[in-house]
Amino acid sequence: MNRLLRNIGWLLGGRGFNAVMSLVYLALATRTLGLDGFGHFAIIVALGQAVTGLANFQTWQFVVRWGAGEEGPGEATGFAIALDMLSVAIGTVLAAIMVQTAQLWLPLPSELLPITFIYCLVSLLSIRTTPTGLLRLRFKFGKATAAEAVQPAIRAGGAILAWLFMPTVTGFILAWAASELTVAAALWIVAARQERIDLSQISLRKIPRDHPEAWRFVVSTNLTGSLNIAAKQVMILLVGSLGGEALAGGFRVASQLGQALVQLAQTVSKAIYPELVHAKDEALVMARRMANIALIGGVLAVLVALFLGRWGLELVAGPEFGGFYWALVILAIAGAVELVGASLESLLVSAGKAHTAFMVRAVPTLLALVLLDVAIDWNGAKGAALTVLGSSALAVIGFYVAMLNMQQIRITVDPARDSEKA
Known part of the structure; x- marks a missing residue:
């Protein structure tokens, strides 16, 4: 640790x-x-x-x-x-x-x-x-x-x-x-x-x-990485396609400032993955501890975005970007959710469940992209940000459920191993 x-x-x-x-x-x-x-x-x-x-x-x-x-x-x-x-x-x-x-x-x-x-x-x-x-x-x-x-x-x-x-x-x-x-x-x-x-x-x-499972692992991690790109870069492209260059520019600034937590989540994920590969038996406990620490950090970061976000936007980008304040706050909340889920996703991948992690991430991401046009028509940049938040929340819930299933498997398997040893 x-x-x-x-x-x-x-x-x-x-x-x-x-x-x-x-x-x-x-x-x-x-x-x-x-x-x-x-x-x-x-x-x-x-x-x-x-x-x-x-x-x-x-x-x-x-x-x-x-x-x-x-x-x-x-x-x-x-x-x-x-x-x-x-x-x-x-x-x-x-x-x-x-x-x-x-x-x-x-x-x-x-x-x-x-x-x-x-x-x-x-x-x-x-x-x-x-x-x-x-x-x-x-x-x-x-x-x-x-x-x-x-x-x-x-x-x-x-x-x-x-x-x-x-x-x-x-x-x-x-x-x-x-x-x-x-x-x-x-x-x-x-x-x-x-x-x-x-x-x-x-x-x-x-x-x-x-390693016969190699290509399955390669495809699963590639698809998961592609989904992470879709959640951010393809989202900006679609915002520009549906709402024009001005909306894309404002959304990019709000995303970069508000979703700095997503980068933090990726940082935590990159650091914890090698540890989980080596930890094996303690991986579940380690992932849970990191999720609890991330929850505290996420709440603090959202509060900063809520109270200082508008000032930060106008200070960095200029007054014309101030109208993207609520998009920034919503994206900050999405980043906090991703921060909590980072260690859980890494746990699945390190346990050889990259395909599970992909499926858990895929459905919410695709749903967000499908709903993006309606969301922009409804509330512009704030609507687009809400699709990101919804996607992140559903994915992290899925990671948590998958982790609970892994824990249940461990509980039911370990006693059998103990009885074999006895």
Whole structure:
């Protein structure tokens, strides 16, 4: 437990630095581009991240899961790199299709389509889940945090340069692209210093040969990761498609500030997953403790959003973004719910129930996307935020029910084992 809290401390420290830097580049981007311009920027970033998220496999989980054995992470790393290469190929085709058809469903002017495709390619080439997995496998969270700090620093510096020399959507997108490439390079360099990366092990066959359940786990975690992307990036794209660039821009700012807790939930999940893989028998107790701690943090964060949210929005983004205050509060509540459910979801995945976690997440997410059009017509950004909240609440309830079922299985199985031993 002490190591887990120390690792979470490293990750939260990185998030804190990221939060400070994000206020810098968010303020510069919103105030320079205005509501409509920032909407175009938000749509391009969401499209690039959506393409990458949909094509990307959660390879860090594979490295942690199959690299923890006596044979080491060599084959697991080779399998992960092979999947990353497959992601780039699939993602490039997907990006070409989405950008080519963008004007049919997104409010993007034609002059921004080339930079949109470039950003998609950069995002794909910057996939970095494999080196992240190597560092988490060895519990090198401090080194990972230091490497990841490159991204917000480059973004903030790039945003300042864009503000001074290229105060356009293209200028800020170039700053974001530079930060993606730089942080990916930093993580690979740090990971390679910690663990020898044998390129001869790159293969899509070795791990599945030794672990028959491998492809099922790969598909389940990929689909779960895709759903997480759908819950955020695809949501922004659909908000822009249904409500226009101004609504997309405002919703992006409210989401980034209000759902900072979702990033915190992801931080907790990333820290606890390796511990749960190693803990095994104590995993259930550990997940429950983390959920209780998260509940307290979530309540405090929602109170901050409620009393300081409007002031924060107008201070960072400007007065024209103040109308998205209630969307920010609702998204903060959704983030608090996700924070509580983070350890429960990690527990399911670490126990080999990634397919269960996917199904629990899939139904509420798809329901939210289906209802989004009606929600926006009903109450604009607040309606869209309520679909996010509903999706998060239903998913976490599902994770809790699944955890109770696991506990019941444990209660009914353990006595049998005890009687066998007797």
